[in-house]
Every structure is written in structure tokens, then in C-alpha cells.
Amino acid sequence: xxxxxxxxxxxxxxxxxxxxxxxxxxxxxxxxxxxxxxxxxxxxxxxxxxxxxxxxxxxxxxxxxxxxxxxxxxxxxxxxxxxxxxxxxxxxxxxxxxxxxxxxxxxxxxxxxxxxxxxxxxxxxxxxxxxxxxxxxxxxxxxxxxxxxxxxxxxxxxxxxxxxxxxxxxxxxxxxxxxxxxxxxxxxxxxxxxxxxxxxxxxxxxxxxxxxxxxxxxxxxxxxxxxxxxxxxxxxxxxxxxxxxxxxxxxxxxxxxxxxxxxxxxxxxxxxxxxxxxxxxxxxxx
Amino acid sequence: xxxxxxxxxxxxxxxxxxxxxxxxxxxxxxxxxxxxxxxxxxxxxxxxxxxxxxxxxxxxxxxxxxxxxxxxxxxxxxxxxxxxxxxxxxxxxxxxxxxxxxxxxxxxxxxxxxxxxxxxxxxxxxxxxxxxxxxxxxxxxxxxxxxxxxxxxxxxxxxxxxxxxxxxxxxxxxxxxxxxxxxxxxxxxxxxxxxxxxxxxxxxxxxxxxxxxxxxxxxxxxxxxxxxxxxxxxxxxxxxxxxxxxxxxxxxxxxxxxxxxxxxxxxxxxxxxxxxxxxxxxxxxx
DNA sequence: TGTATATTGGAATTTTTATTCCATTTTTGT
DNA sequence: ACAAAAATGGAATAAAAATTCCAATATACA
Numbered sequence: 001x002x003x004x005x006x007x008x009x010x011x012x013x014x015x016x017x018x019x020x021x022x023x024x025x026x027x028x029x030x031x032x033x034x035x036x037x038x039x040x041x042x043x044x045x046x047x048x049x050x051x052x053x054x055x056x057x058x059x060x061x062x063x064x065x066x067x068x069x070x071x072x073x074x075x076x077x078x079x080x081x082x083x084x085x086x087x088x089x090x091x092x093x094x095x096x097x098x099x100x101x102x103x104x105x106x107x108x109x110x111x112x113x114x115x116x117x118x119x120x121x122x123x124x125x126x127x128x129x130x131x132x133x134x135x136x137x138x139x140x141x142x143x144x145x146x147x148x149x150x151x152x153x154x155x156x157x158x159x160x161x162x163x164x165x166x167x168x169x170x171x172x173x174x175x176x177x178x179x180x181x182x183x184x185x186x187x188x189x190x191x192x193x194x195x196x197x198x199x200x201x202x203x204x205x206x207x208x209x210x211x212x213x214x215x216x217x218x219x220x221x222x223x224x225x226x227x228x229x230x231x232x233x234x235x236x237x238x239x240x241x242x243x244x245x246x247x248x249x250x251x252x253x254x255x256x257x258x259x260x261x262x263x264x265x266x267x268x269x270x271x272x273x274x275x276x277x278x279x280x281x282x283x284x285x286x
Numbered sequence: 287x288x289x290x291x292x293x294x295x296x297x298x299x300x301x302x303x304x305x306x307x308x309x310x311x312x313x314x315x316x317x318x319x320x321x322x323x324x325x326x327x328x329x330x331x332x333x334x335x336x337x338x339x340x341x342x343x344x345x346x347x348x349x350x351x352x353x354x355x356x357x358x359x360x361x362x363x364x365x366x367x368x369x370x371x372x373x374x375x376x377x378x379x380x381x382x383x384x385x386x387x388x389x390x391x392x393x394x395x396x397x398x399x400x401x402x403x404x405x406x407x408x409x410x411x412x413x414x415x416x417x418x419x420x421x422x423x424x425x426x427x428x429x430x431x432x433x434x435x436x437x438x439x440x441x442x443x444x445x446x447x448x449x450x451x452x453x454x455x456x457x458x459x460x461x462x463x464x465x466x467x468x469x470x471x472x473x474x475x476x477x478x479x480x481x482x483x484x485x486x487x488x489x490x491x492x493x494x495x496x497x498x499x500x501x502x503x504x505x506x507x508x509x510x511x512x513x514x515x516x517x518x519x520x521x522x523x524x525x526x527x528x529x530x531x532x533x534x535x536x537x538x539x540x541x542x543x544x545x546x547x548x549x550x551x552x553x554x555x556x557x558x559x560x561x562x563x564x565x566x567x568x569x570x571x572x
Numbered sequence: 573t574g575t576a577t578a579t580t581g582g583a584a585t586t587t588t589t590a591t592t593c594c595a596t597t598t599t600t601g602t
Numbered sequence: 603a604c605a606a607a608a609a610t611g612g613a614a615t616a617a618a619a620a621t622t623c624c625a626a627t628a629t630a631c632a
Binding site for chain 3: 355370
């Protein structure tokens with residue numbers, strides 16, 4: 001029989017939590033003292049619990065960028081018999097979780113917590129986002145989407161135009177286009193230099209403009225100026241009455257839902273990302 | 287090579303649904319015409335889908351009161367390669383609770399449109415967003431959310447910190463806080479002036495920092511510098527191993543789902559908005 | 573800087589799990 | 603009730619997966 005001494009590095013302590021929360025806690029507390037690969041695995045496990053629940057040792061190892069044996073070591077270092085034992089914890093968690101979120105709220109309220117309000121705000125925004133996504137799903141016209149992608153794919157450089165509320169979306173486009181190797185310029189209008197930033201656009205480029213009510217005048221103005229010079233304009237906006245529509249070669253409608261005074265941006269983001277990736281793929285295929 | 291004749295009883299039809307709903311339907315429609323043991327299994331599978339998702343052939347067989355081989359036969363009679371293939375359907379269902387978009391896609395494809403690909407990209411991103419939202423719903427800890435709001439509400443000025451991928455979120459925070467009458471400063475790090483922009487923060491202010499893998503070093507560095515000077519730090523990040531966690535007074539975890547190479551930001555946005563509005567309300571009430 | 577110790581990668585091995593095959597039983601059609 | 607076909611049980615086999623082990627590498631410590 002094995003003595004404690006003989007167990008060496010794989011030795012474990014008395015822990016080995018039998019539920020996910022406990023495991024999570026343990027991982028958190030050990031985080032600092034873990035060696036590189038084990039820490040890497042811990043991070044992976046907490047980020048992708050579902051992959052751990054369903055995957056095989058080999059699959060997970062590849063995904064997480066470690067060796068299969070590391071998974072077993074990881075499990076043992078936490079006090080489990082082996083990987084399979086650890087995996088059980090992740091599976092159990094998935095089994096039991098389908099408590100409706102209404103349930104959650106009610107539970108909180110009953111417990112008399114004063115955190116209810118914070119959570120209900122979050123639920124509100126979450127819900128607005130989900131509604132927006134669902135709406136877009138139903139309303140986007142496939143051929144317009146294709147045309148928008150074609151327009152962007154033909155462009156030499158894409159100029160990104162969006163202000164105020166939708167600036168985040170256009171800023172993200174700058175990130176995504178860059179990642180995808182598509183030349184894109186974010187018109188941030190610093191120092192009111194928007195017109196100058198856009199001045200170099202030619203008809204071989206394209207403008208991607210976003211604007212929702214209340215339409216920021218800069219966006220419409222700059223888009224109009226570009227269109228004037230025959231630069232193709234792709235617009236994302238929230239109604240046919242938007243000032244962008246007049247100057248756009250293709251336009252896509254997105255109606256975001258709101259909660260309180262704030263509108264979601266989820267659908268716009270999803271659409272922007274689809275445009276970006278679609279453009280990259282179209283270019284790749286010729 | 288096997289001929290159709292030789293396949294005998296194990297022969298299959300052209301079906302083999304690739305999602306749970308389709309499978310369910312198939313099972314229901316076949317119910318009458320199935321032999322005893324297979325019917326028994328069909329009933330068991332619909333009653334205990336989770337057992338089927340997680341169990342082994344031997345385990346499930348025992349549970350359902352049949353032989354292991356019957357499970358394989360069952361799967362094949364439905365058109366799958368074997369039990370493992372069938373089990374995949376049950377696992378997928380548990381992974382993401384939004385398998386319906388596949389359905390939509392299939393519909394489009396059947397209709398023969400050549401805009402399918404564009405739409406499927408959009409569906410992919412939409413789906414990732416919805417999954418992210420749903421996950422956050424299940425994982426956010428109410429008391430942490432409350433604490434984050436309290437911290438921000440006590441602050442004189444909120445400094446907003448976020449780079450690269452998450453810059454859009456923090457940019458939106460700047461917009462929202464401003465609208466709500468909360469003094470907030472966006473650390474945009476123009477000209478590498480981040481440290482100077484943050485230098486004026488005191489312990490009576492607060493930092494709201496966001497960072498996801500791969501963590502942009504600036505964000506962690508600036509947050510650490512602030513924490514050093516006792517400025518309270520509220521962090522939004524994607525794992526307990528984030529460098530932000532060490533320096534944060536309160537941190538909230540958000541695990542965004544991805545599609546292709548891009549991660550959603552929907553959950554982060556919803557959370558940021560809840561923080562902003564929650565902060566404003568907390569201030570209003572006292 | 574050199575040595576002891578801990579960590580890691582990867583192939584070899586063992587264990588578990590799915591699948592196949594065939595003899596036996598049950599059902600179906602006449 | 604009989605023959606033919608289908609279904610079933612269960613052992614044998616094949617495939618896949620987890621685990622172990624050891625050499626190579628990295629890290630910590632003196």
C-alpha cells in the first residue's frame with residue numbers, strides 16, 4: 001500500500017470538493033500557487049466548463065493546449081482519483097441546472113435580499129438584448145445582407161462612421177476588420193477632423209455608417225459628403241426615415257429594444273460582426 | 287462492400303435528425319411501429335435525456351432494462367452510425383440551449399437561396415450573443431453585483447478602463463454614465479497618456495475596468511497602479527485568473543460565447559448598463 | 573553557477589466502453 | 603400450428619479513452 005511519502009508530487013491534500021461551487025472555490029484559492037500548465041487548465045476549466053463536461057481527455061487537452069497526462073495530474077493535484085472523477089463534477093453541474101431565471105428572482109425576493117433590484121436591472125437589459133436579437137433574426141433581408149457584404153468586399157479601404165450611442169459598434173468594427181486583415185479607418189472625428197479623415201476616400205473605397213434616432217448630424221453629413229463623391233455607402237440604421245437611407249447604396253434595418261432609457265446594441269453588434277467576417281470570406285474566395 | 291440486402295434488420299432509413307427536437311419528433315412518430323425493447327428505450331430516452339447524454343452504454347442499458355447491444359441497434363435503427371452518434375444529439379442539447387437556429391438555417395438552405403452563407407454568419411453571431419446572455423443570467427452573483435454598484439455609487443468620479451476588444455464596452459459606459467449625470471472619465475490612453483489620465487484619481491473615486499483574454503497588459507497595469515493608490519477597483523472579466531482580479535475590490539465574471547474567431551460582447555454590455563443605471567439609482571436614493 | 577526538486581511532454585499500457593456477431597427466442601403471416 | 607422473419611440476449615471483439623511511467627526540461631535554492 002502506498003504511503004504518503006511515496007506519492008511525491010502527485011500527492012493530494014484532504015480536499016476534492018464534490019460540487020462545482022466548491023471546486024471553483026478551491027481553484028480560486030490555489031490559483032497563485034499553481035504551476036504554469038495546471039494554472040492554464042484551471043483557467044480553461046472555469047471558462048469552458050461545458051467542454052470539460054463533455055470532452056475526452058485528448059480533446060480537452062488539445063483545446064486547452066496541454067498534454068493529456070496534464071489533465072490527469074491536474075485532477076489528482078486537486079484530490080480526485082483521476083480525470084474521470086473530476087469530470088463527474090462538471091457533469092453533475094450541467095444536469096441540475098435549468099432553474100428558470102424567474103425562479104431565481106423569486107428566490108431572492110423571498111430570501112429578503114436587497115440585491116433584488118440590481119439583479120432585476122440586469123435581467124431587464126439582458127432581456128432587451130435577447131429581444132433585439134430575436135427581432136433581427138426575423139427581420140433581416142438576406143439579399144440586402146449579401147449586397148452589403150459584396151459592397152464592402154469590393155472596397156479598397158472601409159471607412160467606419162458612427163457617433164455617440166453607436167460609436168462602440170463602429171469602434172468594434174475597427175478591431176474586427178483589423179483582425180481580419182481588411183484595411184479599415186475609424187473616423188473618430190477627433191478635433192472635429194472628420195471631414196479631413198474622410199476626404200481621402202475614393203469611389204474604390206466604401207463607407208460603413210451606423211446611426212439610430214436621434215440621428216447624430218455628423219454621421220449623416222459625413223455620409224452624404226462621401227456619397228456625393230461616389231463613395232459607396234453601406235448603412236445600418238433603425239428606420240426607412242433615417243437621413244442615412246437617402247445616401248446609402250445598401251441599408252440594413254435594425255430595431256433595437258430598450259429597457260428604461262437605454263437601448264440595447266446587441267443586434268447591431270451581431271450584424272456588424274457578420275458583415276466583417278462575411279467581407280473577409282468573400283475576399284478570400286476571390 | 288455491404289449491399290442493402292445484407293443490412294437486414296439494422297437497415298436504416300434516410301432520417302437521422304441532427305437536433306434534439308427532430309429526434310424527439312421522429313421517436314414520437316415511430317412509437318407505434320417499434321418493437322418492444324426499442325420502444326422501451328425510446329420512452330426512456332425521452333424521459334431521461336440527461337442520463338442518455340452522460341451515461342455509458344452499459345449504464346444506460348441497465349437503467350433502462352435492456353441489453354447494451356440494444357442501445358446500438360436503437361441508434362442504428364434511427365439512422366445514426368452508432369450509439370455514440372446518437373448520444374451526441376443529447377449532449378448538444380445540454381450544451382447550448384438554442385439549437386433552434388440550426389432549424390432556421392436548414393429552412394433557408396432548402397429554399398435554395400444563395401444568401402444562405404451571409405445569413406448563417408448572422409445567425410452564428412446572434413446565437414453566440416444569446417448564449418452569452420443566458421449564461422450570465424445563470425452565473426452572476428447578486429451580492430457581488432450589489433457591491434459593485436455600491437462601490438461605484440460612492441465614488442466621486444468613475445474612471446473607465448478597457449482596451450482593444452472591450453474598448454467598445456467602456457466607451458459605451460462613458461456615454462451612459464454621462465447621460466445619467468455621473469461624472470465619468472474615459473481613459474482612452476491617447477498618446478499613451480493613460481497613466482496621466484488616471485493620475486488624478488483618488489481613493490474617493492473608483493475605477494471600472496474591463497478585460498478579457500488575452501488580457502491587454504495596459505488595462506491590468508493601470509488598474510494595478512490605481513489600486514496601489516487605494517482607488518477602489520471594480521472589474522469585469524472572464525475568469526478568476528484574470529490579472530484584474532488580484533487588484534479588484536469587487537469583480538464580476540462574464541463568460542462570453544464565441545462564434546468563429548470572435549467573441550460576443552452582449553453580456554458585457556448588459557452588465558455594464560445594469561451597473562450604470564444601478565449606480566445612478568443608488569445615488570438618487572441617498 | 574551548479575545541484576536538487578518540481579514540472580512537463582509524450583509514448584506505452586491498462587482500463588473502460590462501444591460494437592459486432594451469433595445462437596436463441598419471439599413474433600408474424602399463412 | 604408451422605415456417606420464415608424479426609427481435610433479443612449475451613458473450614466476444616474492437617475501438618477509444620484514461621492512466622501510468624519515464625526521460626527531458628524548467629525552476630528554485632544554496
